[in-house]
Amino acid sequence: MQIVVIETPELGDRSYLVHAGGAGFVVDPQRDIDRMLSAIESAGVRLSHVFETHIHNDYVSGGLALSAATGAHYVVAGADQVHFPxxxxxxxxxxxxxxxxxxxxHTPGHTPNHLAYVVTEGGRQEAVFTGGSLLYGTVGRTDLISPESTEELTRSQFRSTRRLLASLPGDTRVMPTHGFGSFCASGGTATGRGGDIAQERLRNLAGTIGDETQFVTTVSSGLGPYPSYYRHMAPLNRHGPSAFLAPPHGGSASPALIRQRLSERAWVIDTRPRRTFAGAHLEGTVSMELDDSFTTYVGWLAPFDSPIMLLADRPQDFVLAKRNLARIGMDQIEGNSSGVDRLSGQFPIRSYPVVAFRELQLPLADGAFVLDVRQPDEWRAGHLRGAHHLPLQDLPTHLGELPHEPIWVHCGVGFRASVAASLIDRAGLEVVLVDDDFDRARAAGLPVVI
Known part of the structure; x- marks a missing residue:
């Protein structure tokens, strides 16, 4: 039996193609099924089934489209209400x-009707595809359905994951969908890049915490904020989303349309590297560097059902950004990929300084306004004395409360701070981007407190 892993690092998820003897199946495919179709063709596989472990809350499924494209049976929990065969x-x-x-x-917990799939070959239980139940070192979060159902689902997660650990052989491979940076993991990113049942018995929350009440307390305490776009995913997946069709070329939006969007205060997103943006950018644009965090934070911050304008220096960057956003159902995408420098002569240009933590020492001592846009658990683990805390996802609704003085903004490694800096700049305020790793703050002589 061969398992082909299709990674989606932008969302912290995995999909799987499993095959033996020329036949096979797929588990939890993403919307851009061309990647999976290519893997199927390369492996020479006749696809029999497409399996969903659950109705996903963090991405748009490609299951229905892949089934239609291949003729494979589409398997979804019978207890889930869906609007397709x-x-x-x-x-x-x-x-x-x-x-x-x-x-x-049936492994309820991450969702009420969640399923895991155990694969047997030659009498051996070779692998279990666990979706959002048993992850590497942890379990899937249990608060995505409703606050009222969270405790019940957490208790169900305890029983479901312990059932898997108790009933399967130690050498059965564990193949989760979530847990590779996805916000669907409880307590942050799961540990490890692979494992089997024996390993998970030793390192997983479900294996090391034997008391159900203690498990509920531990998991619940690790449930931090999650992206706002999640609330749109299950409804889309229940209705059977269409496949993603890659654009044949880059974006060709005219300067006039860009100017119109800027005047409407629409989200015009500059995908260039954050330091390039800080050096010179069109007034009113937002910095969202095209890296693995791009999709999550566009989905978290930008209005879900409104047009988004993307600015890119290369057609392939626009195509990649559009693919990434299609994975979370954001399809109203316009763009220009001719290069921001070519547009600069037709728009007002702004910039702001970029510094490292060592350059913050004197301003902080003099009472500078320092804004920390990390998540609450990061703040609690250690922050600069005198800093102000406002998680990035809350910044857009609190911009009017910021002072009219230089705002020194930082995060953990620079990406979130760069987004925040661009939003502050967009609001007409003075900002300094601290583009540095927070682990260097103490070494730079800054007072870090808990």
Missing amino acids: RVPAGDGSQFQSGQLTVAAL
């Missing part, structure tokens, strides 16, 4: 994919 599955359901047998296990 599917093969229903429940606890104990079995499916045959060539020489592989796939058995569904």
Whole structure:
């Protein structure tokens, strides 16, 4: 049996192609199914099934589109209400994919109707595809359905994950969908890049905490904020989203349209590196460097159902950004990929300084306004004495409360601070971007307190 892993680091998730003897199946495909179709073709696989572990809350599924493109059966929990044809599955359901047998296990917790899939070949339980239940070192978060159901789902997660740990052989490989930087993991990013049941018995929260109440307390205490776009994902996935079609070329929005969007206070996002943006950018634009955090924070901060304008220096950057946003259902994308420098002569230009933590020592001692835009758990673990805390996702609604003096903004490594700096600049305030790793703050002589 071969397992092909399709990584989506921009969202911290994995999809899987599993095959043996020329037949195979897919677990939890993302919307841009061209990647999976390419893997299927390369492996020479006849696809029999597409399995969903749950109705996803952090990305748009490509399951229905992949099923339509390949003729494979689309398997979704029978208890989930969906608006498309599917093969229903429940606890104990079995499916045959060539020489592989796939058995569904009801594993509620991450969602009420969550399923895990155990794959057997030649009488051996080779792997279990755990979706958002048993992750590497931790479990999937349990608060995405509603506050009222969180405790019940956390208790269900305890029982579900311990069932997997107790019932499967130690050498059964654990293959989760979430847990690689996804906000769907409880307590932050899960540890480890791979594992089996024996390893998870030793390192997983579900394996090391034997008391259900203590497990609930531990998991609940690690449930921090999650992106606002999540609330749109389940409704889209229940209705059966379409596949993503890659644009044939870059963006060609005219300067007049860009100017119109800026006048409307729409989100015009500059995808260039953050230091390039700080050096010179079109007035009113927002910095969102095209890296692995791009998708999450555009989805978290920008209005979900409104047009978004992307500015890029290369057509391939625009195409990649559009693909990334399609994965979370943001399809109203306009753009210009001819290069921001070519547009600069037609728009007012702004800039702001970029410094490291060592350059903050004297201003902080003199009472400078320092803004920390990290998450609450990061702030509690250590922050600069005298700094002000405002998580990035809360900044847009609090810009009017910031002072009319230089604002020195920092985060953990620079990306979130660069977004915050551009929003502060967009509001007409004076800002200094501290583009540095927070681990260097103490070494720079700055007072870090808990």
